[in-house]
Each structure stands twice: as C-alpha cells, then as structure tokens.
Amino acid sequence: MQQPLRPRARSQAPSPLGSGAALRWGVAFSTLLTGLIWLLGERLERVPLLPDRGAAWYYWQLPDPTLLTRLSAWVPYLLHNLAVWYLIYLAQKQRPAYTAGLHPFNVWALAVNGFFGALHVLQTHLFYDGLAQDVSIFSSQGSVIVLLVLVLIMENRRRGMFWGKPAPLSRQVVDFVRKYHGYFFAWAVIYTFWFHPAVATAGHLLGFFYTYLLMLQGSLFFTRAHLNRYWTFGLEFLVLLHGTIVAVLQGNGIWPMFAFGFAGILVITQMHGLGLRSWAKWAILALYCGGVMYVYSDRGWAKVNEVIRIPLIDYVLVFLLAGLISLGLWVARRLRPARAAG
Secondary structure (H helix, E strand, O other), X not given: OOOOOOOOOOOOOOEEEEHHHHHHHHHHHHHHHHHHHHHHHHHHOOOOOOOOOOOOOOOOOOOOOOHHHHHHHHHHHHHHHHHHHHHHHHHHHHOOOOEOEEOHHHXXXXXXXXXXXXXXXXXXXXXXXXXXXXXXXXHHHHHHHHHHHXXXXXXXXXXXXXXXXXXXXOHHHHHHHHHHHHHHHHHHHHHHHHHOOOOOOHHHXXXXXXXXXXHHHHHOOOEHHHHOHHHHHHHHHHHHHHHHHHHHHHOOOOHHHHHHHHHHHHHHOHHHHOXXXXXXXXXXXXXXXXXXXXXXXXXXHHHOOHHHHHHHHHXXXXXXXXXXXXXXXXXXXXXXXXXXXX
8 A cells, every 4th residue: 555755776686586486475374374373272162251341342351360361461562663664674675676676675564564463373372462451442342443544545546536527626635645644554564463362253354354454564665566556456355355355244234334434435435546447436326325325225315424424534534634734744844943042
C-alpha cells in the first residue's frame, strides 16, 4: 500500500531474490503459521476463562494474570514494534529506488516478522495472555479502522475516493501520509497481533492469517510487490471477508452491516484502482444493489440504513483525519520560523 518516495542512489545492492517470489513464499509461510495455530488449538481449550461480559469485554484472557504472563506479551510486542520501526527508519534514510528484488532491510523485516510471528504462538501456549489483559478491546479495533482510513487517504490521487473521482484533500496531507504511514501501519498491525492470544477459533484463525499477510506487506516496502495493485486490493478485500465471517460466527444477526458496508467501500472507492472497464464497474454495482435488495426484502427495509453505516463512518473519518493532519502541519510550519529565530 506504500507509495514511492523520490529515490536516490542505493548504498547496497538488492537481494537477487525477487520481491514477487518473497510475496508468494510469505503467503505460504503465513498459511503455515495459521495452520500451526489451528493444529495446536485444542490444547488451549482447557484454559479456564471468565464468563463473557458483553461487547466491551474480551473473553480470551486469564482470570488471574501475573506479572510474568503480562511481561510475556508486552516485552516481545515492544521488541517487535521497535525492531520494525528501526528498519523503516533505516529504509527511509536510504530512500532507495523501488526494485523487483529485495533490499537488505526487506530481508531483515521478513526475518523479524517471521520470528515474532512464530514466537507469539509459543508465547500463547506458555503464558496464554496477550495485550488484551491490560488494554481495551476498542483500542485494537480502532487501530485497524484508522489504518484502513489512512489507506483511503493515501490512495486518493491514484484511484479517487468516490467512483474514481479524488476527494478534495490537500496534497501536503496525502504526501505526509504516504511518507510516514509505515510507522503507524506497523504499530497498528503489530499491536493488534499481540493483543490476541493465538487461539484457534474460526474468527481468530482468520484474523491471524490476515495479520500475517499485513506484516508481509509491511516487510516489502520499497519493492514492486509492495505496490502491486491486485495484491493491495486483495488485502483490502479480506477486510470484507473477515468482518462478515466473524459477524456471522457471532450469531448476532448484524452480518449484513459488515458485508454490505465494506462492500460499499469496495464499490465506491477500492475497485477503481484496478483499471476495470466501465461495464465491469457497473456490473459490480448492479450485483451489489441486487444483493442489498435480496437480503433486505426479507430482513426488512427499516434496517436498510445498516448498509451505509460503515462507509459513512469511514468517509467522515477520512476528512476528519485529513483535517487533523492538516492542522498539525500548519502548527509545525508556524513553529518552525519561531525555532529558527530563537
């Protein structure tokens, strides 16, 4: 999802391993780790847990955590996050050209994410708890929501915001997000990854597989694979699948809100970055409208407002975050002359 910065000469030659091959092997490794979580999952079913307390309660946490169980999650989380941040810093300092191969920092990023990706499985089976013991469930959900909204901002010039037409966002704001999004994305993904214990419910398995893929994407910065529009669209499309399937598994009856909400963003914005012909776009829109009519003719038209809730929230957040970033940049410009004068 990262967009290219202005390149300058590389101090180190890229690896002969192609980024496309690294992407394919990374998907295979992500599948393997997810399969490992599934294979070992039965062992964790014997861990005693407290009764569910509702939407604000995270069920998968120990009733009596200790300092050791807490540190077992927080220490590797911090090491993981700081290591990836350091690699992003090194990469941006070099500002290499985008290449079909891997840079040395890509190799390190893949190794770091692979190591900690496997370590979390081991940590869960030794100590169980993730970060959820000490932070709100809404912090994990909120971090991913902001990540998705920043992608909409970052891709505004390339694919537009509304049916291929760009939103009136400041170039400075979009450039700022493009340049620094890697730090926030790394935090959001790694924080969410360590928030959950590696248990084998269907929702967790889908979530961990998706998180592994996002870490893979984050490891391939400054490569052509990182910019592949079909791969990045696939990552966005998985949000639709994951959100819908988890809602279905919860059995609360609100799955259409997630299915048609995320599909609405796909139709309004995301599909326009794929270079589809006009007839294909109209066909996808027709399928979407047909699906809404089919489901809500039975569900009841009084509930059809569900389909606009997620898109409305996301697009409002686009302009809210863009405004906050613009304000921050304005304050920074105002302070810079004052510092120079001082």
